[in-house]
Structure formats: C-alpha cells, structure tokens
Amino acid sequence: MESLLLTVWHEVASHEPIAPRLERLRGALRLQVPIRRLQLFQLQDEHRLTQVACTVEGSTNGTPATLEIPGVGEWCGTGDMLDLRGVGRSSSMERAFAALHDGVALICPLRIQNQPVGVLLVVPESRSGFAPKQREWLEALALPMAVILERHLEARKRDALERAVRADQQALDQGLGGRTDDGRIVGAEGDLRPVMERVMLVADADLSVLLLGETGSGKEVIARAIHEGSRRCGAPFVRVNCGAIPAELIDSELFGHERGSFTGAVSRRQGWFERADGGTLFLDEIGELTHAAQVRLLRVLQEGVIQRVGGHDTVPVDVRIVAATHRDLAAMVAVGSFREDLWYRVAGFPIHIPPLRHRPNDLPALAEHMAWRSAQRLGLPLVLPTAEDLRLLAAYEWPGNVRELAAVFDRAVVLGQGKRLALTSALGQSLPGGNMVAPRPTESGPGAGGQTFPTLEQVQRAHIEAALVRTRGRISGPAGAANLLGLNPNTLRSKMRKLKVRRAVLAIMERDSAW
Incomplete structure (x- = not known):
C-alpha cells in the first residue's frame, strides 16, 4: 500500500x-x-x-x-x-x-x-x-x-482572479476612450480640467473621495488618477462593484472568510479590504449597498480593522476609500436609504464628473482617440472622424457618456471596414428635430451626387435600432421598444429576426465595465 x-x-x-x-x-x-x-x-x-x-x-x-x-x-x-x-x-x-x-x-x-x-x-x-x-x-x-x-x-479561483485583473488592466489600458497611449486623460486640458485640478488637490491628501457622475462618465478613470497621484501609487488599486455583490455574500467579499466558516469555504479567503491594504479601495456604486452592509462598512471605516467571516481575531487594514455613485446620495440620506454617518465618512472630498454632453470641447479629441483605439483593438485601418462626423456626434445626447461613445466607435469601425467610419449606422438614433440619420454616401452608389437612397428595409432596421437604443435594449413593457413603436412585442421580435437586428449589440453601451 x-x-x-x-x-x-x-x-x-x-x-x-x-x-x-x-x-x-x-x-x-x-x-x-x-x-x-x-x-x-x-x-x-x-x-x-x-x-x-x-x-x-x-x-x-x-x-x-x-x-x-x-x-x-x-x-x-x-x-x-x-x-x-x-x-x-x-x-x-x-x-x-x-x-x-x-x-x-x-x-x-x-x-x-x-x-x-x-x-x-x-x-x-x-x-x-x-x-x-x-x-x-x-x-x-x-x-x-x-x-x-x-x-x-x-487554482481555479486564482486563475479567475488573474483573468479579472488582466481584463481590468486591459480595459484601463484601452481607457475606453478616456486615456491616451501615454496615460494622459483625454480632456484633462479641456472641459475636464476643473475635475483634474480637484484630483491634483486631493490626490496626496489621503482623504476619502466621493466621485459623482452619470453612468459611463469615467468615474473609475478618475479614481485611478487619484490613486496614481498619491503616495499609495505603488500599492494595490482594488475596484469593487458594490451593486454586483449579492447581499448574502457582501461580508465574505469585502472582509474575507476563514476556512470552514460556511459550506464551500474550503480555504481562507482574503476580502477586498485586505487585498487593498496599503493602497486604494474603489467602492463603485456605493449607493447600491444594503442598509445592513452600510452598517458593517461604517464600522470598518471608523475602526480601521476587519473581522473575517467565521474568524475571531481582528485584522488591521490601511486603506484609502474612493467611492463613486450615479445616484443622489444626499437625497438618499434625506429619505433614510443611505446612512448619514456613512455619507460623512465617504464624502470627505466630493468631485462631480460632468457628462459627455457637457464636454463639447473634448469631443473632437475623444472621437479621434476612439477611432485610433477601436482600429488598433479590432485590427482594422485607422480612419479619423471628418468634420461631418464631428457634427453628427455633437448633435447626439450621449446618455451612456464615454462608455457609449466607445461602443459606437467600435461598431462604426467594424461597419466601415477601414474605409470609413459608419457613425450614422452605428448610432442608429434619431437626431434632435426628428430627422432619421441617413446612411453615409458611398463612392459608387447610384443616385444624384453618387449617394445611395436608403431602402425600406434599411429605414425599418434603423428605426427599430433607434427605439432599442432609447429603451436600452428592452423590448416589452411600458418602457419597452414595442410600446414606443406601437407594436406587439412578439411582432417586434419577428421583425427583428427578419431584419437581423441584434439587440445585444445595441445594448452593449449599457453594460457594466471600467466606465
């Protein structure tokens, strides 16, 4: 034996x-x-x-x-x-x-x-x-x-964590249009300059920072800029999406657990606080935390120690908190859905990040960088936006902000195949005034001036895509595209299959990512 x-x-x-x-x-x-x-x-x-x-x-x-x-x-x-x-x-x-x-x-x-x-x-x-x-x-x-x-x-957990870190770093390197190849933030000398001035003021002060701004406006890029400008820059920067953690797992995710503390806890696990020790913990969408989780988070911020699930000893942690939310935390405090004492802890230095529609002077630089980033990532020739393209982009409201801009350029580069930026088709949206965005002219199409006239199928597809963009990919329900178009949801789905409308592509701008 x-x-x-x-x-x-x-x-x-x-x-x-x-x-x-x-x-x-x-x-x-x-x-x-x-x-x-x-x-x-x-x-x-x-x-x-x-x-x-x-x-x-x-x-x-x-x-x-x-x-x-x-x-x-x-x-x-x-x-x-x-x-x-x-x-x-x-x-x-x-x-x-x-x-x-x-x-x-x-x-x-x-x-x-x-x-x-x-x-x-x-x-x-x-x-x-x-x-x-x-x-x-x-x-x-x-x-x-x-x-x-x-x-x-x-080993499987380590591999998953390494993949997540690599994906996170890749998203940062690509910047989703927010950073240039040498690490500069696009717009830092333009409409984003007041934000960057506040970043430079607080970066080395070790205060808690609260980033306020719409979804996709670039809160993580600013959080990383704060970390990189601080004395903690050589230590970890850890991002936690508070809205993505189930309530029953919040303690284990944030504070870790001991082996055997619950079924499936086959080994000791460090939580996000321990992993960020000495560095910066970015609590994204902090407004999504449950009331019970807010209480436990407040205790850690006040005492500077954590206790793993199933453990008896306290573990000291030295972590700087940068929090972010797209919600109105002050209003949540007023109605009691966010703790006032936690608000004072995380809002030591608030920074408001403007939406893309309030950054018109940054749009040309962002558009040029987006074109370069998408072409490089997708392996297609670089085509820079024209003056007409910039006018088209400036007329759009950008509800998804820089994240949406990144998704639009990815689609425009793929659709244009290195010959042009198919921004009209990529937007798939009605411009102010109700005029449908028409397909861009082609070099050899029929019609006056070498322009093609859109077919009925193209117009229908563009109109359905516009409705899906406006409803964030939702088909049925009062806020769905079918209601907006005056169709039965099943009828709309049938038309989408026939016209090859891909709802997932149109909804990609709303996915959670580094922005």
Whole structure:
C-alpha cells in the first residue's frame, strides 16, 4: 500500500489539469482495485454538488453537471462511505445518490480537517462490487482526493482572479476612450480640467473621495488618477462593484472568510479590504449597498480593522476609500436609504464628473482617440472622424457618456471596414428635430451626387435600432421598444429576426465595465 499511496500523493503535488490526474489514479489503482469510473464532485452548498471531473474507461469527460441532493452537505461533513448496490437502498441518502449512478458504486465523502469539500464516486469493473480489502484502499484514497480537489478549486479561483485583473488592466489600458497611449486623460486640458485640478488637490491628501457622475462618465478613470497621484501609487488599486455583490455574500467579499466558516469555504479567503491594504479601495456604486452592509462598512471605516467571516481575531487594514455613485446620495440620506454617518465618512472630498454632453470641447479629441483605439483593438485601418462626423456626434445626447461613445466607435469601425467610419449606422438614433440619420454616401452608389437612397428595409432596421437604443435594449413593457413603436412585442421580435437586428449589440453601451 505504501508505494501506491506514494503514487497517489505524487498526483496531489502535480499542477496538471485534474481530469488526466484522475485517469492516472484510476490506472495506478487498477491492479489492486479494478475501477471502471471515477467521478469527482465539488460541494457547492448544503444541497448541491457540481461535477469537477470524470474519467470512464480511459477517456475523460469534463461535462459539468449540477445535482440537487437534499442534506448532502451535512452527510459529507459527518457521514461514512455509502455502498450502492443497485437494489435495496435503505437510506434516503443512498436513494438520492442513485441520480449519480444507478448501479454498484461507492460514494466517498471528501473532508479536510473535518470540513466537507466534495464527493468521490467510484464504480467497479465487476458488478459484484468491492471486496473488504479494496474498500480499505479506497478509504485511504479519500484524503489525497480531498486535497487534490481543494487545490484544484484554489487554482481555479486564482486563475479567475488573474483573468479579472488582466481584463481590468486591459480595459484601463484601452481607457475606453478616456486615456491616451501615454496615460494622459483625454480632456484633462479641456472641459475636464476643473475635475483634474480637484484630483491634483486631493490626490496626496489621503482623504476619502466621493466621485459623482452619470453612468459611463469615467468615474473609475478618475479614481485611478487619484490613486496614481498619491503616495499609495505603488500599492494595490482594488475596484469593487458594490451593486454586483449579492447581499448574502457582501461580508465574505469585502472582509474575507476563514476556512470552514460556511459550506464551500474550503480555504481562507482574503476580502477586498485586505487585498487593498496599503493602497486604494474603489467602492463603485456605493449607493447600491444594503442598509445592513452600510452598517458593517461604517464600522470598518471608523475602526480601521476587519473581522473575517467565521474568524475571531481582528485584522488591521490601511486603506484609502474612493467611492463613486450615479445616484443622489444626499437625497438618499434625506429619505433614510443611505446612512448619514456613512455619507460623512465617504464624502470627505466630493468631485462631480460632468457628462459627455457637457464636454463639447473634448469631443473632437475623444472621437479621434476612439477611432485610433477601436482600429488598433479590432485590427482594422485607422480612419479619423471628418468634420461631418464631428457634427453628427455633437448633435447626439450621449446618455451612456464615454462608455457609449466607445461602443459606437467600435461598431462604426467594424461597419466601415477601414474605409470609413459608419457613425450614422452605428448610432442608429434619431437626431434632435426628428430627422432619421441617413446612411453615409458611398463612392459608387447610384443616385444624384453618387449617394445611395436608403431602402425600406434599411429605414425599418434603423428605426427599430433607434427605439432599442432609447429603451436600452428592452423590448416589452411600458418602457419597452414595442410600446414606443406601437407594436406587439412578439411582432417586434419577428421583425427583428427578419431584419437581423441584434439587440445585444445595441445594448452593449449599457453594460457594466471600467466606465
């Protein structure tokens, strides 16, 4: 057994994907315990298992599967191995596990220091099941398999975090039109100059800053500029979207948790406060926090310490807070939906970021940078905006601000294919006065002056797109495009399919991103 266990623990130390390691373990056990299938499940919560890997007769199958088994978390934490025989299942847990395998199998709970992490299903080659000695081999396998699963889950979390950081950095580098290639903020010497003057005033003062502005106006870019101009610039800058965290997870996300503090907490996790220690924590959309979360956040800001979920010790943190919201926090304080004492904590130095429609002098520079950014990112030739393009952009209200401008230029570059900026089609919106934006002239189209006359299908498509832009992609309901167009929602959907209108593309300007 010693040599076999050495082989098993060697696989524990491996950094390869989990499916081929599972297959090698099946092969290593084959002489002592003939196994047809190994299936590994992660314990998601008290009643759910999610498949992590499965190997069957020499092939791997990573198809994910989630199983609902009432009480599986409690059984996994305290129960013994289950022997499924296909008939005569005596316990409710045995009957529930029949969903995994309706034949002869062993179900092994996986625990680390008495904390449940998952389940291993083992199917023998023989329908007679496992001999007592073979069961001993499999019981010895439970701990290393639990460690393999735990390390796999930790590696997956690290990979997800690294991908998020890379995506976040890529969004910052691209700037969504807000930063040039050398890191300058577009408009810093123009209509955004008063904002940048306030940024320079407060950057090194270590005060809490509250950024106020509409969605997409560039609050994260300004928050990063504050961080980069401060003495904390060499420490982490961590962004948290408060509106995207479920209320039941807010404590774990912000303050971290200890291993075993709840089902699925297979290891200690640092929260965002600890990750930002010594640096800046950007609390985006702070107005979306629940009242209970506001109370806990206030305590941390007042005392400078956190306590992980399930922990007993306090952890000191040195974090500068930059908060942002598009909501009227003062009005929320007045009606009691935002705590007045928290307001005083986060609003040490408020900065209002103007919407794009109030930055007309910045629009030409932003448009030129957008054209360059989109062409470079999409791998198409650079076409700069013309005077006509700038007039078209200036006539639009830009409800989505710089984020919307970025999305429009991406579409315009793709539609123009390096020959022109198809801004009229990309906007898909009626200009003030009710005149529909017509398609741009082509070099070789029929008609007077070489211009093409839009077909009825093009006009219908543009009109539907305009309605979808105005309703932020919503089709049905009082605020939907169907109501705006005087159509039945099903009729509108049919027309969208026929005209190849892509609602997701039009709604992209409203997605959460770095802006």
